[in-house]
Amino acid sequence: MDAVLNSLCCLMALGSSMFLWRPPRSVFKEGALISLYLVLFMAFSFLTMEGSDATLEYLPLRMLALCICFSVTSIQNHKTRYLVMAQVLWLWVEFFGGVSLVYRGLDMPWTRVVAIGSCAAGSVFMTRISREMEFILMVYWIAIWMFF
Amino acid sequence: MYRIPICIGMVLLLLGAAAFGVSLWDGPAAWHTDMRTLWGTPIALFVLWIGLAHAGTLISAIFLALGFPLDRRTSMIAELSTLCSLVVAAMFPLLHLGIIENFYMVVPFLDARGNFANMRSPLVWDCCSIAVYAIASSIFFVTHLLSEKRESLKKMVRPMSWLLFPLVLWVHTVVSLDFAVTFVPEWRGAFFPLYFICGAIYSGLALVIILLMAEHCRVRLLEKLMLALSWVMAAFWLWEFMLKGTFSFEVVFLGAIVPQLLWLRPIRDNSFVIMLVAVSAILSLGLERYVLVTPSEYNVANAFGWVDMGLVVFSLGLFVTLFFMLRVRLRKPLEGDDVVMGELSVQDEESASPVKGELSNNFHLLRLPLLVGFLAMLLYVLWAVSVFPDPMTSLSVANIVPLCLPLLVLVAMVVLCARPFWLVLNRRTKYAFVALMGVAGVLAGMFWAGGSSVAAPGAVSVQELATFKPAEKVWEARCASCHGKDGLFNEKFVREFYPVPQKLSLERLDSLGTDSLVSVIMHGRINMNAYGDRLTEEDARGLVLYMRLLAGEGR
Numbered sequence: 068m069d070a071v072l073n074s075l076c077c078l079m080a081l082g083s084s085m086f087l088w089r090p091p092r093s094v095f096k097e098g099a100l101i102s103l104y105l106v107l108f109m110a111f112s113f114l115t116m117e118g119s120d121a122t123l124e125y126l127p128l129r130m131l132a133l134c135i136c137f138s139v140t141s142i143q144n145h146k147t148r149y150l151v152m153a154q155v156l157w158l159w160v161e162f163f164g165g166v167s168l169v170y171r172g173l174d175m176p177w178t179r180v181v182a183i184g185s186c187a188a189g190s191v192f193m194t195r196i197s198r199e200m201e202f203i204l205m206v207y208w209i210a211i212w213m214f215f
Numbered sequence: 216m217y218r219i220p221i222c223i224g225m226v227l228l229l230l231g232a233a234a235f236g237v238s239l240w241d242g243p244a245a246w247h248t249d250m251r252t253l254w255g256t257p258i259a260l261f262v263l264w265i266g267l268a269h270a271g272t273l274i275s276a277i278f279l280a281l282g283f284p285l286d287r288r289t290s291m292i293a294e295l296s297t298l299c300s301l302v303v304a305a306m307f308p309l310l311h312l313g314i315i316e317n318f319y320m321v322v323p324f325l326d327a328r329g330n331f332a333n334m335r336s337p338l339v340w341d342c343c344s345i346a347v348y349a350i351a352s353s354i355f356f357v358t359h360l361l362s363e364k365r366e367s368l369k370k371m372v373r374p375m376s377w378l379l380f381p382l383v384l385w386v387h388t389v390v391s392l393d394f395a396v397t398f399v400p401e402w403r404g405a406f407f408p409l410y411f412i413c414g415a416i417y418s419g420l421a422l423v424i425i426l427l428m429a430e431h432c433r434v435r436l437l438e439k440l441m442l443a444l445s446w447v448m449a450a451f452w453l454w455e456f457m458l459k460g461t462f463s464f465e466v467v468f469l470g471a472i473v474p475q476l477l478w479l480r481p482i483r484d485n486s487f488v489i490m491l492v493a494v495s496a497i498l499s500l501g502l503e504r505y506v507l508v509t510p511s512e513y514n515v516a517n518a519f520g521w522v523d524m525g526l527v528v529f530s531l532g533l534f535v536t537l538f539f540m541l542r543v544r545l546r547k548p549l550e551g552d553d554v555v556m557g558e559l560s561v562q563d564e565e566s567a568s569p570v571k572g573e574l575s576n577n578f579h580l581l582r583l584p585l586l587v588g589f590l591a592m593l594l595y596v597l598w599a600v601s602v603f604p605d606p607m608t609s610l611s612v613a614n615i616v617p618l619c620l621p622l623l624v625l626v627a628m629v630v631l632c633a634r635p636f637w638l639v640l641n642r643r644t645k646y647a648f649v650a651l652m653g654v655a656g657v658l659a660g661m662f663w664a665g666g667s668s669v670a671a672p673g674a675v676s677v678q679e680l681a682t683f684k685p686a687e688k689v690w691e692a693r694c695a696s697c698h699g700k701d702g703l704f705n706e707k708f709v710r711e712f713y714p715v716p717q718k719l720s721l722e723r724l725d726s727l728g729t730d731s732l733v734s735v736i737m738h739g740r741i742n743m744n745a746y747g748d749r750l751t752e753e754d755a756r757g758l759v760l761y762m763r764l765l766a767g768e769g770r
Contacts (some may be wrong), residue, residue, distance in 0.1 A: 094436070098443025105450040113457050124458060125405035148281075155381075163388050164405035166613045170396035171403075175613055 068122070070213075072115055077212045079111065080130045081205075084137035105131055121173055125164035132157035136208055140201045147193050150204070154187035179215040186211075217539045220429060224539060227532025234525020235310075242313035246526065247518045249509035252399055256523040257311040259508040260530050263418070263501050264304035265345065265390055266411070270419015271297030272352045273383045274437070275359075279376035287359070289434060291549050292542075293423045294356045299538040300422075301349050303530050308342075310526075334599070334610055337392040340617040344386045347621040351628050355379055358632055360548050367635040374580045374631060382624045387415050389617055394507065401461060401510035410451045414500055417444040417470075421496035426538070428490050438477065438489060441496065445474040452503075463506050470499030501527075581631070588627030592619045686757035690765075693746060694758070702765035719766040724759075732759045 068076075083104050087097065108127035116123040136157055139149040161183060165175045186207060193200070238245045238257070248255035271293040278285040309315050355375050362369040391411035394402040404410065420441045427434060449471035456462045473495040482488045509518065542549070599615045640648065691700060702719035724732065736755040739745030746755070 094439040094443050098440075098446055102443075102446035102450045105447065106453060109450065109454045109457060118458075121403075121405065124403065127454065128406050128409055159384070159388070160409060162616075163392070163408040166392060166617070167395035167405040167407065169611070169613045171398075177612075 068116060068120070068126075073213060075115075076108075076111070076126070076130050077133065077209055079108065080134040080212075081137055081209075083107070084134045084141075087135070087138035088142050101131070104134060108134075121168050121171055125160060125167075128160045128164065129157070132160045133208060133212060137205060140205065146196050147190065150193075150196065151187055151190045154183060154190060158183045158187055176215065179211060182211045182215055217429075217543050220535055220539045221543075224532050224535030224537075227528050228536050229532070231525045231527075231529025231532050234522045235529045237522055238310055238526060239315075243311070245522045247509065247520060247523050249511050251511050252402075252509065254508045255311070256505070256519075256526050257307040259501075259505040260526060261304050261307035261311070262390065262504045262508065264300050264307070264530060264534075266387065266415035266500065266504075267419050267422050267497075268297050268300035268304055269348075269383050269387045269415045271295070271300070271423060272355065272379055273416060274419065274423060276355070276376040276379040276383065279373055280380050283436075285434070285436075287363070288550055289427065289432065291356070291359060292426055292430065294352070294359060295541060295545070295549070296419075296422055296426055296538060297352050298349075298356060299534050299541065301345075301352065302537060303534045304345075305349075306530070306533070307526075335614045337389060337396055337617070340389050341393055343618055344389045344621045347625045348382060348386045351379060351382055351624060354628055354632055358636075360545070361639065363548065365635075365639055367638055368632075370580070371632055371635055375628065377581065378584075378624050378628055378631070381620060384412055385617075385620045387412050392617070399510065401459060401507070403459070404455075406451070406454065410455075413444060413447050413451060414503070417441065417448055418497050418500040420444065421493035421500075424493045425490055425497075428486055428493075429539075433486060433489070438483075441493070442474055442477050445471050445496070461506075461510070463502065466499050466503045466506065468499075469495045470503065473499075581627070584627035584630040585623075587630045588623035588625075591626040592623045595619065595622050686754075686761035689750065689754055689758055690761050693750070702762065719762055721763065721766045724763055724766055729756065729759050732762070 087100055105127060108130040112123055112126040112130075116126065132153070136150075136153045139146070139153045142149050158180065161176060162180050165173075165180065169175050186204070190204075196204075234245075243255065246256040275285075275290040275293045277283070278290065355372075358368050358375060359372055362372050388408040388411065391407040395404050395407040420437055424434070424437055424441065427437075449467065452462075452467055452471065474492055476482045476488070476492060482492075595618065596615055599610050636648070637645065690698075698719070727735075733752060733755040735743060736750065736758060737745065737747040737752065739747075750758075
């Protein structure tokens with residue numbers, strides 16, 4: 068995927084994250100938003116990527132995981148817990164999606180996996196997360212998405 | 216109260232027992248099998264029930280770990296459903312093999328058994344992960360069951376739920392890899408791990424809702440979650456259609472459209488209709504699993520014979536009978552002093568979860584078990600790296616990692632609950648526990664020793680090759696598992712692990728030549744393992760002669 072499309076994916080994930088977990092929260096609202104985003108990301112991936120590119124298969128899930136990572140920064144209670152869980156979800160999607168593709172001859176995105184994993188492991192030890200730290204984390208995630 | 220469900224379950228079990236018996240007797244010929252994937256009804260049922268099995272503990276563990284307000288008795292019903300579903304699920308891979316007595320072949324004891332389990336196959340990871348999940352879920356259930364009256368066990372439940380939470384997701388991800396890593400076009404899907412997890416939670420929620428109805432209890436939160444998940448599943452089905460063009464109207468109708476009836480208040484308030492919606496969700500996932508496992512056959516009604524239907528009925532009967540009999544047997548410890556079920560009020564929630572910062576508060580209980588688990592995991596990684604030094608047989612990180620977390624959680628769980636259980640167990644149970652640990656130690660030792668890639672001292676010598684007898688022994692020990700005892704391999708068994716190997720024919724052996732064949736045996740080729748570290752060149756030449764004998768005799 069070229070750099071412009073890649074950055075567009077990241078921008079979509081960032082923009083969509085604005086509306087998740089905002090009060091008033093409800094199972095229906097969050098469920099509907101997640102499903103809607105998933106469909107949106109799927110349509111975007113389907114229209115912009117070539118069908119022969121196997122990484123297309125899990126791109127929408129990667130975008131959703133990134134979107135959830137961005138969105139949990141707006142949660143006030145148990146922020147550390149949800150930050151770790153969101154990053155683990157992203158790690159999960161990347162790692163197991165990668166394992167599926169390794170058997171089809173593609174390379175495992177190890178740099179990305181290690182970068183997300185180390186950030187998730189580091190987040191476990193954050194007791195207080197300031198707004199500045201949130202910003203740094205978001206920049207780090209964008210860097211992972213864009214460069215790894 | 217539970218007599219009617221037990222009677223219904225027993226009737227279903229007896230009706231299905233005939234199909235089960237025929238399946239045992241006739242083997243894979245008895246049920247519908249997809250001729251392209253060579254998988255059929257038992258595997259579809261296995262995937263369905265293993266999904267249902269994951270949801271109970273997952274719901275209970277997630278709610279406990281995150282401090283959601285769900286009553287203990289309600290959680291325990293969900294956990295019990297997990298254990299019963301696991302028992303039902305375990306039946307079907309055994310049935311599918313067609314040779315139940317050879318089931319141990321899947322367990323990766325490597326050379327200790329004389330046959331080589333393919334550690335790169337997700338089926339081997341699947342077997343190990345599900346075994347760990349069954350043990351961990353049982354420990355969790357027993358701890359939760361006994362925790363009502365024992366304070367030392369009570370404080371273990373929440374840390375345990377933090378261990379189970381990732382494990383259950385991990386195990387179902389490994390199940391999804393059974394499909395995702397293959398070359399079957401319909402199974403292509405790097406999105407399968409999350410798709411399978413969502414499907415498992417969706418169907419599991421539906422099962423728990425039905426079981427709670429039998430207790431005359433409704434948990435609105437679970438119903439809302441089921442409705443929300445129906446949208447996520449619809450998105451996944453849409454993605455599958457966009458990628459592969461596969462679409463099943465019945466699956467989408469039952470799984471994504473029928474649950475939308477819950478938007479209507481009169482339906483939402485009617486317990487019976489809610490139960491029908493939950494049944495529809497399970498039916499949808501069952502059909503979806505069937506279509507997935509047998510991609511050549513989209514018309515399920517055409518494919519299903521009486522044996523296939525009987526196996527479905529058998530699984531249902533076994534689950535219902537087992538669940539409700541255990542429910543009756545465990546009535547007192549399960550219910551305790553609780554009179555309420557379902558969601559707790561906010562006051563109850565606060566009193567039920569006095570721990571505020573659970574990461575740090577549970578950490579002091581979890582740190583030692585996690586460290587020991589991590590050490591065990593490191594040992595496994597070292598073993599896996601050192602035991603396959605040959606580039607042809609070596610495992611990549613992607614092959615090793617899938618078993619790391621189950622191993623870590625298993626060891627951590629045992630260490631975590633060893634001391635509290637030691638304090639509450641009576642003497643006889645303590646002896647049994649020590650014996651169990653001894654057996655586990657011996658098995659771990661066998662696993663370690665069995666992985667040795669050094670040729671055994673009693674290996675076939677050059678002199679013995681004067682006759683075909685030693686070569687025959689080597690063939691049966693090393694080659695027969697894939698190529699078959701007579702060179703006419705067991706295609707069904709082999710295709711699940713590798714693409715089908717070449718059949719032996721004199722023309723083909725002649726065209727390849729002895730030196731080339733010896734080289735393939737020693738150094739491997741594509742999916743053929745290298746045996747250079749376990750056989751001498753003379754052994755390999757003996758095998759080539761034996762192959763010629765088989766090819767000449769067999770055809």
